[in-house]
Amino acid sequence: QSALTQPASVSGSPGQSITISCTGTSSDVGSYNLVSWYQQHPGKAPKLMIYEVSKRPSGVSNRFSGSKSGNTASLTISGLQAEDEADYYCCSYAGSSVGVFGTGTKVTVL
Amino acid sequence: EVQLVESGGGLVQPGRSLRLSCAASGFTFDDYAMHWVRQAPGKGLEWVSGISWNSGSIGYADSVKGRFTISRDNAKNSLYLQMNSLRAEDTALYYCAKDLATTVTTTVFDIWGQGTMVTVSS
Numbered sequence: 001q002s003a004l005t006q007p008a009s010v011s012g013s014p015g016q017s018i019t020i021s022c023t024g025t026s027s028d029v030g031s032y033n034l035v036s037w038y039q040q041h042p043g044k045a046p047k048l049m050i051y052e053v054s055k056r057p058s059g060v061s062n063r064f065s066g067s068k069s070g071n072t073a074s075l076t077i078s079g080l081q082a083e084d085e086a087d088y089y090c091c092s093y094a095g096s097s098v099g100v101f102g103t104g105t106k107v108t109v110l
Numbered sequence: 111e112v113q114l115v116e117s118g119g120g121l122v123q124p125g126r127s128l129r130l131s132c133a134a135s136g137f138t139f140d141d142y143a144m145h146w147v148r149q150a151p152g153k154g155l156e157w158v159s160g161i162s163w164n165s166g167s168i169g170y171a172d173s174v175k176g177r178f179t180i181s182r183d184n185a186k187n188s189l190y191l192q193m194n195s196l197r198a199e200d201t202a203l204y205y206c207a208k209d210l211a212t213t214v215t216t217t218v219f220d221i222w223g224q225g226t227m228v229t230v231s232s
Contacts, residue, residue, distance in 0.1 A: 001172045003154070036218045038155070045222040046147075046155065051210060057220065089155050091217060097160050097169030099145070099217030104154035 004029065004090055004102035011108040017078040020105045022090035023071060028100055030071040034093035037066060037075045041086045049088075050075060077107070085109045112136035112221050114206045119226030122196055130226060132189040132206030137221075140164075140184035143209035145219060146191050148202035148228075158204070159191065162215050169215070174200075196230045203227050 005023040012018040022029065022037075029035055035053045038046035048057050050066035053073060063078045073092070077084055090102035118130040132144070145160040159170045159180040168180055179192040189206055204226050207219035 003156075034216050034218060038219070040155075045205060045224055046219070047222075048210075048218070048220050051216075051218045051220075087154075091155075091157070091219075093215075093217045097143075097162065097167045097215045097217075098171070099157040099160065099169075101147075101155045101157055 001094065001098065001100055004092060004100055006088075006090060006102040006105045008103070009106045009108065011110055012080045013110045014080055014082065016080050017076060018080060018107065020075045020077075020088055020090075020107070022073040022075070022092075022102045024073075024092055024100070025071055028092040028094040029068065029073055031095070032093045033068070035066070035068055035073040036091045037064075038089045038091065039086045040089065046089065080109055082109050112208075114208065114221055114223035116204060116206045116223045116226035119204065119228045121229045121231065123232050124197060124230055126196055127192070127194045128196060128228060130191040130193065130204055130228070132223060134187045134189065134206075134208070137208070139187040141212045143167075143211070143215040144182060144189045145207045145209060145217065146180060146189075147205045147207050147219065147222075148200075149205070149225075150199075150202040153202075156202075157217065160209070160215055160217060161189070163213055167215060193228070196228075198230050201228060201230050
């Protein structure tokens with residue numbers, strides 16, 4: 001149960017696109033299409049942004065998209081906006097009712 | 111309104127025990143798996159434990175296995191976390207979270223509570 005690996009920080013200018021990677025193993029990300037992404041603003045509870053690799057919950061902007069290749073999942077934010085500045089975490093199912101989060105990425109809008 | 115409200119946090123000495131509760135409302139509680147996720151001050155999210163809709167399937171993070179016990183009472187729409195042998199590294203905000211899917215455990219969390227703070231210190 002090692003944490004999934006994410007870059008500590010990613011930044012971009014308004015309107016640009018950024019991508020956050022989430023690298024796991026063949027026991028978690030590589031084995032299940034149960035990768036999800038969460039946005040967390042300071043002092044707030046996390047919010048589900050993407051589930052099952054690439055699905056968006058109702059109400060989440062289509063500027064957020066997800067994908068997966070092998071043991072690495074990715075979250076792309078297009079048309080970056082000031083309100084997107086937050087911490088982002090990936091999470092994967094790892095079998096036997098166990099989940100594992102990523103290390104987290106701080107997104108800065110320049 | 112779908113809502114999760116945690117309670118039971120507080121200051122506790124190392125080695126002691128604490129029991130967290132999570133009251134659910136606004137959805138059919140016994141249809142869904144439920145989870146505990148924690149966040150140490152200034153740190154990232156850590157999945158702690160999950161329990162299936164009928165308590166038939168339970169999982170724990172290695173960091174709490176053997177010390178924490180998750181349970182649920184579907185008649186009371188409530189989730190619990192019994193925490194024994196607490197350590198300083200268990201200090202965190204503990205969130206209760208609802209699983210997205212019915213009847214199976216996906217570790218996709220679509221509803222979160224606001225959390226209850228647990229501080230382990232002498």
